[in-house]
Amino acid sequence: MIILKDGLVVTGDGVTLYEKASVLIRDNEILGVVERLDPSIEAYADEVVDCTGKAIMPGMINQHQHGVTFGPIFASGMINYGKDRIMELLDRNFLQGCTTVLNVDGFVTMDEVNETQKHHPMRIKTATTHAPINYEAGLRCDGKGLTEKHKTMTIEKMLADGAVCIGEVGGGHTLGGGGQDYLYIPKAVKEAKGVDIDYLQARTLKLGVLGRYIEESYYDKDTVAAALKEAKLDHILTPEETRDLVYKTTLASVKVAIDGYMEAAHIAKRLDVPLLCHNAPTSKKVIHEVAKVGLNNFVACHSNYLFTKDEAVENTKILKQNSGVIIEACTHDPWGAKRLVANPENLYAFYEEDLIDVVSTDFANGSFDSMLEAVQHGVEKGLVSLPKAIAQCTKNVTEAIPLLAPNLGQLKEGYTADVLVTSYPNFSNVERIYIDGKLVAKDGKKLV
Structure with missing residues (x-):
């Protein structure tokens, strides 16, 4: 048994925060969270980690990332960046505290995902967009990474083989982003x-x-x-x-890519699976049409991106009037590289207006800032509570895409032990990462 002792514990349920508590891990699962640790239990532990002055929370679940498999990337079906760069992108996600990542390059095949998984400890899941109109949009933009196996694959086959949702439909490559x-x-x-x-x-x-x-x-x-x-x-x-x-x-690809939204929406409706769509000024009209289809889980991706602040807030408030719509806010790169997004004002507005259901990173040309950095700034500015901000990166994601991270996202008895130990209050400094109860990273270095 491992005991993470006497840290500030955020369970991930959106409400619960213990100023001082311990997390007990047995084998690969959470045994419990206790405020008063019985000395007899501590005596029988295999390892006790003093977390005084640190925070303990569930591993982040990033539901929006590109370039993290050995398959074609983006909605354009572009040739991937090569193994070294893919490993760098996986490590960036991982060392930022992500224990599960969703690849939203929807033209990959499961053999490519499974092969990538052999090379990295982080859980790698995938979405799918293998449908005719989306293929055509990719080919009109690029399509050089699409081989015969990609072109003959179907959404139904991908879902049967392990894909967890449909997405990302549309994208910054096929829709002028x-x-x-x-x-x-x-x-x-x-x-x-x-x-x-x-x-x-x-x-x-x-x-x-x-x-x-x-x-x-x-x-x-x-x-x-x-x-x-x-x-x-x-x-x-x-x-x-x-x-x-x-x-x-x-x-060339924009009009076709827009048509791909309704194609995917009807498939998602028929199969009752989550759908992720690129939400931007170009696709604003069709996003509202998809929202009215009546899907149980429709994720409007990076709803804080490319719009002006007022446009983003107004558009999102209208979207949220539809049942089944899930609003994703993405970090992009406003604190680090500041290349794609110069400042975080849209994200802050979403926190302030309580518009966020889930937080992800998106790609930002590989310079994405961490989800925990968004949490840290949002909490520091008093825009969101810490428990709620963490749940937007963990539990809420498991509810938006149920097959992405089952039995994960909370520090709760019986749940799988994907756990972070971070600095406090500097949450974005991740000191320890546990996956399946095993220490897989420490002090910014991958151990396996």
Whole structure:
């Protein structure tokens, strides 16, 4: 038996917090949480870890991540980043305190997930988007990672083999989001003009041509000329060249990808499985249509992303009026890299307005900040209670996607012992990670 002794314990149920308690682990399960530890029990323990001044909580369950399997990535079906980079991304999730991660690159196959799992202690689960319209959207954007086995796979077969939900339908690559900014537009400019541009320049060009709602009718030559001048690319590209480049990289897949939402919604309804959809200005209208289909578990992904703060709050309040809608807020990278999201004001607004059901990281071009960092800042600012914030990263996720992490997400008798010990009040500093009752990471280093 392992005893994590005398720490601040957050059980994950959304309510319970013990200022000083001990967590008892026997084999791979939680034996109990006790405020007063019987000395006789301590005497028979195999290990007693003094957690004075530390916090003890369930392992984080990240329900939204890309690039963490050996299969094709993103809604575009792009070739993956290679084993070394995949391991780096898995480690980043893991050492941030995630003991379970959901791959939402929906074109992977179960053999690719299972092979990845052999190389990492974190629990790796997957979603699926193997349906005709979603395939077509991926092919129009990229599709170079899709082989015959991916193209012939079905959602039904994936679910039978172990996939836990449908998703992520749509995405920043097929719907003109962040993927266009940091990947496809820079690549196209490099191929056309031999010039490297950064994601901010690419985003300026995209918004100049298509606007925030990614509309072909938005184009205006003078607007694009101004965007080129702002991006300091007016000596490289003409407005017409920019229009053609952005249309080719960004617009080609958007209309098809939007149609893929209802395709997936009807399949999810028929099979009664959770559905995760990319929620952004481009897909706002169809997201509200899906919300009315009557799904039991419909996750509106990263609802705090790409909208202005007021738009995000208003849009989310309307979505929450529909039964079965689950609002996901994502961290992205506002405290660290600040590349995709410059500041966390939308996330803070969601905490303040009590709009969040679940918290995840999303990808942020691999620079995602941790879920525990969001918890820490939200609690410090008095926007959310610590028990509630932890439940949004644990128990609530198990309820949103029941097959993702069964018997996990709480420090509760009989539950599987995926447990974190962190600094306090600096929750984002993860000191110990237990999976199945085994110590698998300590002081920022993976042990297995």
